[in-house]
Amino acid sequence: MKIRMTALIAVVSVFVLMFAGVSFAQKGMGQGMGQGMGQGMGQGGGGWGKGGAYSRMYDPNSVVTITGEVVSVDKITPMKGMSHGVHITVKTDTETVSVHLGPAWYLENQDISIQPKDVVTVTGSRIDFHGQPAIIASQVKKGEDMITLRDEQGVPVWSGWKQR
Numbered sequence: 001m002k003i004r005m006t007a008l009i010a011v012v013s014v015f016v017l018m019f020a021g022v023s024f025a026q027k028g029m030g031q032g033m034g035q036g037m038g039q040g041m042g043q044g045g046g047g048w049g050k051g052g053a054y055s056r057m058y059d060p061n062s063v064v065t066i067t068g069e070v071v072s073v074d075k076i077t078p079m080k081g082m083s084h085g086v087h088i089t090v091k092t093d094t095e096t097v098s099v100h101l102g103p104a105w106y107l108e109n110q111d112i113s114i115q116p117k118d119v120v121t122v123t124g125s126r127i128d129f130h131g132q133p134a135i136i137a138s139q140v141k142k143g144e145d146m147i148t149l150r151d152e153q154g155v156p157v158w159s160g161w162k163q164r
Helices: 002-027
Strands: 063-076 085-091 096-103 119-129 132-142 145-148
Touching: 063 096, 063 132, 085 119, 096 119
Parallel strands: 096 132
Antiparallel strands: 063 085, 063 119, 085 096, 119 132, 132 145
């Protein structure tokens, strides 16, 4: 009788551990690093992914290209529940405009570095963001270096990209 009870406890323990492992895997291990955050906000770390409320602001019909000097590089959280992202302010001959690049976790893993005083050419969708003009960048060029952030439809290149 004692052997049967021990075997039953062992079998139940195995099932409990298997269920816990499956549940953990479904939620995602990267929740603290931007992945898994903002459930329901679209695929891709921290609400920045395709189909999320923020990404839907990108309008392929409002794409512009500007060239100017970077005034500042900042981290922002565009919408509640999103992970932080990188934002630059660019001064052109005619305006100073806010440019939203993408999630910080993605940009920190790229070979291009953008700093104040850099001259950049930005292509992206001109939007109204909290009552102010802004550009959601699809491409940024600095000298000979270029980074593509979104395709022509505004789909983020980091959708499906794995964080390191």
